[in-house]
Structure formats: C-alpha cells, structure tokens
Amino acid sequence: MSDAVTHGGALWVIGLGPGEPHLLTPRAREALDAAERLYGYGPYLNRVVDEHDPRRMASDNREEGARARQALTDAAAGARVAMVSGGDPGVFAMAAAVCEQIERGPVHWRALEVQMIPGISAMFAVAAACGAPLGHDFCAISLSDNLKPWALIERRLQAAAEAGFVMALYNPISASRPWQLGRTFELLRETLTGETVVIFGRAAGRADEHMRITTLAEARAEWADMATLVMIGSEQTRVVERPDQPPLVYSPRFAPGCDPEVSA
Amino acid sequence: MSDAVTHGGALWVIGLGPGEPHLLTPRAREALDAAERLYGYGPYLNRVVDEHDPRRMASDNREEGARARQALTDAAAGARVAMVSGGDPGVFAMAAAVCEQIERGPVHWRALEVQMIPGISAMFAVAAACGAPLGHDFCAISLSDNLKPWALIERRLQAAAEAGFVMALYNPISASRPWQLGRTFELLRETLTGETVVIFGRAAGRADEHMRITTLAEARAEWADMATLVMIGSEQTRVVERPDQPPLVYSPRFAPGCDPEVSA
Numbered sequence: 001m002s003d004a005v006t007h008g009g010a011l012w013v014i015g016l017g018p019g020e021p022h023l024l025t026p027r028a029r030e031a032l033d034a035a036e037r038l039y040g041y042g043p044y045l046n047r048v049v050d051e052h053d054p055r056r057m058a059s060d061n062r063e064e065g066a067r068a069r070q071a072l073t074d075a076a077a078g079a080r081v082a083m084v085s086g087g088d089p090g091v092f093a094m095a096a097a098v099c100e101q102i103e104r105g106p107v108h109w110r111a112l113e114v115q116m117i118p119g120i121s122a123m124f125a126v127a128a129a130c131g132a133p134l135g136h137d138f139c140a141i142s143l144s145d146n147l148k149p150w151a152l153i154e155r156r157l158q159a160a161a162e163a164g165f166v167m168a169l170y171n172p173i174s175a176s177r178p179w180q181l182g183r184t185f186e187l188l189r190e191t192l193t194g195e196t197v198v199i200f201g202r203a204a205g206r207a208d209e210h211m212r213i214t215t216l217a218e219a220r221a222e223w224a225d226m227a228t229l230v231m232i233g234s235e236q237t238r239v240v241e242r243p244d245q246p247p248l249v250y251s252p253r254f255a256p257g258c259d260p261e262v263s264a
Numbered sequence: 265m266s267d268a269v270t271h272g273g274a275l276w277v278i279g280l281g282p283g284e285p286h287l288l289t290p291r292a293r294e295a296l297d298a299a300e301r302l303y304g305y306g307p308y309l310n311r312v313v314d315e316h317d318p319r320r321m322a323s324d325n326r327e328e329g330a331r332a333r334q335a336l337t338d339a340a341a342g343a344r345v346a347m348v349s350g351g352d353p354g355v356f357a358m359a360a361a362v363c364e365q366i367e368r369g370p371v372h373w374r375a376l377e378v379q380m381i382p383g384i385s386a387m388f389a390v391a392a393a394c395g396a397p398l399g400h401d402f403c404a405i406s407l408s409d410n411l412k413p414w415a416l417i418e419r420r421l422q423a424a425a426e427a428g429f430v431m432a433l434y435n436p437i438s439a440s441r442p443w444q445l446g447r448t449f450e451l452l453r454e455t456l457t458g459e460t461v462v463i464f465g466r467a468a469g470r471a472d473e474h475m476r477i478t479t480l481a482e483a484r485a486e487w488a489d490m491a492t493l494v495m496i497g498s499e500q501t502r503v504v505e506r507p508d509q510p511p512l513v514y515s516p517r518f519a520p521g522c523d524p525e526v527s528a
C-alpha cells in the first residue's frame with residue numbers, strides 16, 4: 001500500500017436500486033451504515049438517509065467527475081466513503097466516473113480499496129413490472145448526446161433494430177435534450193413494424209410506479225420524462241392481455257421455429 | 265377474478281442474485297419466507313432453503329416449461345408459490361418461461377396474481393467485481409443455440425462488435441455446446457482488435473468468485489465453464505493496473521472526443 005494512502009480508507013460505490021428499502025440489498029445497507037461520508041446526487045441520497053445526516057455530501061446531477069474526485073480524496077485521507085447511485089452503479093452511472101478519476105488522478109489513488117456494490121437497475125425493475133420483455137437478447141443504450149455524437153447513437157439504434165435486440169433506452173429526454181427520443185422513434189419506424197411493443201416505464205419499483213404499454217406506431221416522446229426508461233421490443237416481443245390484471249409483456253426465450261413445445 | 269382460480273393463489277418469480285444472502289433483496293427474502301411451495305433448479309434452491317425444506321420442489325435445469333406449468337397449476341389451486349431463478353429472473357431465465365406458459369395455458373391462468381421480483385444479474389455482479397466494464401452502451405447475448413439458430417447468434421455478435429457495444433455473453437459453454445465460445449472469439453477477432461479486453465467472470469458475488477482479465481487475442485474458450493459469464497469490451501474499454509489491488513476494468517461514459525475534462 002502506498003505511503004500516501006492512510007490505512008483504513010475505502011470507497012464503496014453503492015447501487016441503491018429503485019430506491020425503496022425492499023429492493024436495497026443487505027450489502028448496500030451495510031455499506032451505507034458503515035460509511036463516514038456519503039456522496040451522491042441529492043435526490044438519491046434522500047432515498048436512504050435523513051436530510052440532516054451530517055455525513056451527507058449532496059451534489060448536483062451534472063458533477064460526476066468532481067464528486068468522484070472529492071470522494072477519492074476523502075478515502076485517500078483515511079475515510080470510509082460511500083458514493084451512491086440510483087439503480088446499478090455500473091450502468092451509465094458513478095462506477096465508471098470513479099474509474100475514470102482513478103486512472104487520471106494521483107498515482108496513490110490506485111492503492112485505494114474500491115468496491116462496487118451492485119443494485120437493481122432501472123431496466124430490470126421495468127422488466128419485472130411488465131413481465132419479461134428482456135427474456136431474449138437485449139441491449140442498453142443511453143440517448144444522451146452529451147456523452148457521444150448523435151450519429152453514433154443512431155448507428156447503434158439501427159444496428160440493434162436490424163439484429164433483433166430488445167432495447168432499453170436510458171436518459172430518453174430532458175429539458176436540454178428535448179428532440180432525441182422523438183427522432184429515435186422516427187428512426188426505428190424505418191426498420192421495425194408499427195406493431196412493435198414499446199414500454200414507457202416510470203419510477204419502476206417505487207410506490208408511484210407507472211407502466212404505459214403501447215406500440216411503436218403510437219409512441220409519443222412527450223410520454224417520457226427524466227424518471228422514465230423506454231423499452232423497445234423486438235419483432236418477437238408479445239403482449240398477453242389479462243382480465244383484472246395488468247397485461248404481461250414478454251420476449252420468448254426461443255427464436256421462431258426453435259421452441260420444442262410449439263410445432264412449426 | 266375467474267371462478268377457476270381459488271382466491272389467494274399467487275406466483276412470485278424471484279431473482280436470487282448471485283446466491284449469497286448479502287445480495288438477496290429484502291423483497292425476495294420476504295417472498296421466499298411467505299411461499300407455501302418453492303420451485304426451481306435444485307442448486308439454486310439450495311442457496312436459499314434447507315435441503316429438507318418440505319416446500320422444496322426441485323427440478324432439472326432443462327425443464328423450465330414443465331416447471332412453470334406445475335407452479336401455475338399450484339397457484340391456480342390457491343397456493344402461494346415461489347419460482348426461483350439465479351441472478352435476475354428476467355434475463356434468460358424463468359420469468360419468460362412463466363409468461364410463455366400463461367399465454368399457452370388455460371385461460372384462467374391469466375387471472376392469477378403473478379409478480380416478478382428482480383435480482384442482481386450475473387452481468388452486473390461481474391461488472392461490479394471488475395470495475396465498470398458496462399459503463400457505456402452494452403448488450404447481452406445468450407450463446408445457447410438450443411434457443412435460436414447459430415447463424416442468428418453470429419449476426420448479433422457481428423452487429424454488436426461493429427456498433428461498439430460491450431457484450432455480456434450468457435451460457436458461453438457446456439458439455440453439449442462445446443465449440444460455440446471458441447467460434448465466437450474467432451468471429452470477433454475479424455472485427456475487433458486483439459487488444460480488446462475480455463473478462464471471464466466466474467461465480468461473481470460468491471465466496472469463490474474468480475475474475476480473469478485478458479485480451480481477445482489471448483482468450484481461450486476452455487477458461488469458461490457453466491458458472492462463467494464472458495464479457496467482451498468495446499474498443500474504448502480500459503484496464504487500470506493497480507499496486508496491491510486487482511486491476512480495474514471500465515468503459516468510459518464518454519465516446520472519444522466528447523469528454524469535457526480531456527482536451528482532444
């Protein structure tokens with residue numbers, strides 16, 4: 001261990017899942033309790049600690065790099081530090097931001113104990129709320145063109161549609177990115193049929209959860225907000241209507257013609 | 265509610281995560297405790313209940329359809345039934361099998377209460393153990409050609425490689441599918457450079473967890489077994505070597521040229 005790192009410091013990057021206690025793992029809860037400082041986006045911290053908790057170091061949504069550096073600085077000084085992420089920290093979230101800063105930062109940061117603690121991601125919470133839309137091959141794409149050129153996003157959407165992946169679309173819309181989701185629907189309508197299942201999954205796994213199940217022909221960008229994950233089915237994704245129960249959406253495990261229980 | 269369904273029956277499809285109690289959600293634990301019957305693949309059931317638990321209805325790995333029908337029959341008769349899955353039940357697992365049987369089965373099964381309870385999937389457990397390899401756009405592909413034609417799998421691997429997705433490969437190898445992973449590496453070497461990061465993640469999140477980090481040029485199919493998830497990085501995925509700590513593998517959140525902290 002490097003001399004520059006005080007013995008005992010550690011950084012835990014914690015996935016909170018959807019935010020309700022019943023979907024927070026015991027491992028995550030244990031790390032939150034043991035931490036001497038808690039970093040994260042304010043609304044996520046509010047899900048797990050009291051607003052007046054003296055350990056609380058809330059920051060804005062856009063400051064991931066600076067937040068990671070502060071947390072690493074504290075950990076290198078000997079503190080047990082937690083960094084919280086909604087969902088899973090490895091999916092378009094803080095785990096990559098921490099790794100980036102470790103690579104770029106002072107060399108003694110590399111001697112730190114860093115642990116990523118997984119959580120229930122938004123895509124799996126939405127899938128569970130609807131049935132099993134991710135039951136076959138799938139992909140996850142962030143629609144945020146703060147992070148990459150829009151042309152690259154279009155190329156990936158096109159490739160995923162042509163190859164038959166179900167798609168989970170993160171960061172579908174925001175005040176500063178108002179047109180990207182509408183453009184995504186337009187683009188996908190060129191490759192997929194209008195009957196393709198589309199899910200608008202809002203606040204999945206929380207008390208105010210709301211799932212809207214529609215088709216690509218009908219889907220409208222204004223049905224999404226920053227708390228929404230949008231899922232695009234493959235041509236095989238099906239909706240099972242049920243009396244007195246919400247519909248089930250699922251993607252069969254088998255490609256057409258490959259299910260031994262169904263004759264071709 | 266249909267007359268054919270006895271009041272009170274329910275089917276909970278439960279994600280166990282990697283299998284250790286500290287990554288099992290309270291919601292999953294609660295459902296396991298409340299269930300009157302527990303269905304699932306024997307080794308998965310062993311992770312959460314005693315071998316002599318009278319509620320235990322273990323079955324073989326290959327019998328998903330029959331297992332789902334038995335569980336639905338019990339639930340329709342009024343029992344509170346749990347079906348366990350390793351990882352997340354919505355990822356190449358029991359949630360889709362249950363939906364398939366509901367669609368095909370007697371119409372009164374559609375009136376049943378069915379809840380999917382998400383879990384920590386193998387891909388996120390492997391990612392957490394290594395750093396943040398799924399920090400940018402990614403996909404999940406099952407290499408099992410029991411479920412779909414091999415040509416379709418090759419098409420998806422090719423599409424994912426060309427479009428720059430990180431890939432999580434489920435079901436990489438088994439006694440009855442011995443050559444598919446080797447062929448996958450061969451195929452990907454035609455599109456990706458030999459330096460592309462490859463992770464063999466075995467038993468992630470469990471006591472005997474083992475991560476092997478290598479390159480596409482070096483990767484050998486015999487390093488995987490049925491407990492392994494194989495991850496293929498994108499051209500941007502990086503390895504940060506660390507003294508006295510395991511290396512960190514991560515995929516930057518930003519595409520090349522889009523990171524405001526790094527001048528082009």
